[in-house]
Amino acid sequence: MKRLVTHTDGQPVAVAARVVSWLLVALLTAALFSFAFSQLQYGWNWDAIWQYRQKFLQGWLMTVIISAAALVVSLVIGLLTALARRSSFLPLRYLAVLYVETIRGTPLLVQILILFYVVANAIGIENRYVVGVITLSLFAGAYLAEMIRSGIESIRDSQLESARAIGLTRSQTYRYVIFPQVVRQLIPPLTGQFASIIKDSSLLSIIAVSEFTLNAQEVNAFTYSTLESYLPLAVGYLLLTLPVSLMSRALERKFHYAT
Amino acid sequence: MRLEFCGLGKQFGEQQALRDVTLTIPEFQSLAIIGPSGGGKTTLLRIIAGLEIQEKGYLCINGQRLEVDEEALLAHRRTIGTVFQAYNLFPHLTALENVVLPLVKVHGFSEREARDTAGALFARFQLAGHAHRRPAELSGGQQQRVAIVRAIAIKPRFLLFDEPTSALDPEMTAEVLDFIAELRGEGRDLIIVTHNMGFAREVSDHCLFIAAGEVQEAGQSSDLFRKPHNPLLVNFLAKVLRY
Numbered sequence A: 001m002k003r004l005v006t007h008t009d010g011q012p013v014a015v016a017a018r019v020v021s022w023l024l025v026a027l028l029t030a031a032l033f034s035f036a037f038s039q040l041q042y043g044w045n046w047d048a049i050w051q052y053r054q055k056f057l058q059g060w061l062m063t064v065i066i067s068a069a070a071l072v073v074s075l076v077i078g079l080l081t082a083l084a085r086r087s088s089f090l091p092l093r094y095l096a097v098l099y100v101e102t103i104r105g106t107p108l109l110v111q112i113l114i115l116f117y118v119v120a121n122a123i124g125i126e127n128r129y130v131v132g133v134i135t136l137s138l139f140a141g142a143y144l145a146e147m148i149r150s151g152i153e154s155i156r157d158s159q160l161e162s163a164r165a166i167g168l169t170r171s172q173t174y175r176y177v178i179f180p181q182v183v184r185q186l187i188p189p190l191t192g193q194f195a196s197i198i199k200d201s202s203l204l205s206i207i208a209v210s211e212f213t214l215n216a217q218e219v220n221a222f223t224y225s226t227l228e229s230y231l232p233l234a235v236g237y238l239l240l241t242l243p244v245s246l247m248s249r250a251l252e253r254k255f256h257y258a259t
Numbered sequence B: 001m002r003l004e005f006c007g008l009g010k011q012f013g014e015q016q017a018l019r020d021v022t023l024t025i026p027e028f029q030s031l032a033i034i035g036p037s038g039g040g041k042t043t044l045l046r047i048i049a050g051l052e053i054q055e056k057g058y059l060c061i062n063g064q065r066l067e068v069d070e071e072a073l074l075a076h077r078r079t080i081g082t083v084f085q086a087y088n089l090f091p092h093l094t095a096l097e098n099v100v101l102p103l104v105k106v107h108g109f110s111e112r113e114a115r116d117t118a119g120a121l122f123a124r125f126q127l128a129g130h131a132h133r134r135p136a137e138l139s140g141g142q143q144q145r146v147a148i149v150r151a152i153a154i155k156p157r158f159l160l161f162d163e164p165t166s167a168l169d170p171e172m173t174a175e176v177l178d179f180i181a182e183l184r185g186e187g188r189d190l191i192i193v194t195h196n197m198g199f200a201r202e203v204s205d206h207c208l209f210i211a212a213g214e215v216q217e218a219g220q221s222s223d224l225f226r227k228p229h230n231p232l233l234v235n236f237l238a239k240v241l242r243y
């Protein structure tokens, strides 16, 4: 038991200690869940679910596609907003502030409803998948904009002075001095943001986008097998978010350097 | 080189950093600027560097008036080498890349020419072993020497130093001052703001004493340090030379 206690952060932990610890955690979790399910007196019906495996897979793939598209679009929005936020043209700067604060101050669900039923209707976008990606991107873009902005602002003034002194133009300064450093800083929060987008995309089920969650809900409606429908849902999301968060940690280590 | 200030004035909010500086400095190779903190030394140096724009007056360098539109200033900055107190280097680039960046992006060198040029300078100034380290892995003195190498790599018209050793311990101070003295020995023109009176006296042929936003005294270093006239300068020298 004593060997399982680690005192110093950052020091490598013995492999055996790690394996034993993880086994303990797995055992405990399994025990907890078996107990919970045994109390339920639930009649499992996996056969019905298996027939709908195609629907799960399609929903899962749709979630991957929507999330990836939203990540790319939100990066563009976030970058433009961060630059607008630093613009010397005040109306542009205030527009960026208004956008960021509005998005961050309202629930995603509300944004989805308003964008779908009000804005998209008004400007005539029919495709709910497009609306879904746009909404998710606008949502994540506001958070990304703040991350990018604080990244830019964390660059010391002395570096901007050096950049001017060696004769870099403003755009060269962004390109060769600011962005390379911001990108490195941004990788960990960015991968976290990607995991958020994946999870948040489940809210698009409310406007009938056939993604993972909606498809699981439908399977549940067809089969009346609630747990069998929703457990694969949880596993499916974990399959996406776990690698993302592991990758985040690896990248963080890789790009770590002292300033 | 020659310098001429004509009614130079610069204000930061309420603070008058430079007031009506008018002065002609005859031919010099190395100019030291000394004076108490907050006196306006950095402001004057930054105006010469094209990093700050005066509100009033103008200056001439070698008889040529310095225009103050951004385009002219950018062109001006590209012809001189400026080294600040500290944090001159970009932390995400290695020492060598720090020197290569302006050569390639500003001065039109190919990547290879730039690396060769930088590599030769690193070798010449005993920095070869540090070329591939990031600034955080270098001592403060090494960082400043790399910054100086970056400044001279572009073959500048002259060099500007703003208290290049004020953030260093005595040993590293000596290493950086030796480097600057060596550059002066090679005949490079330079202007240095320094708190190190011994160095100013030894290395500069001309000296300005600036306090309260004005040039209180100017002259040949040999005279100025031996026979200071202005009571502020007498006082200042007495204070800094006491220990």
Ligand SMILES: Nc1ncnc2c1ncn2[C@@H]1O[C@H](COP(=O)(O)OP(=O)(O)O)[C@@H](O)[C@H]1O
Pocket (backbone or CB within 6 Å): B012, B013, B015, B016, B017, B035, B036, B037, B038, B039, B040, B041, B042, B043, B044
């Ligand atoms: N960017 C700035 N903003 C506000 N005040 C400044 C700025 N730069 C310099 N000053 C003020 O101008 C005066 C002269 O400063 P400076 O040129 O840095 O003096 P020195 O280098 O001799 O210590 C000081 O009172 C300082 O506080």
Ligand SMILES: [Mg+2]
Pocket (backbone or CB within 6 Å): B041, B042, B043, B163
């Ligand atoms: Mg200063």
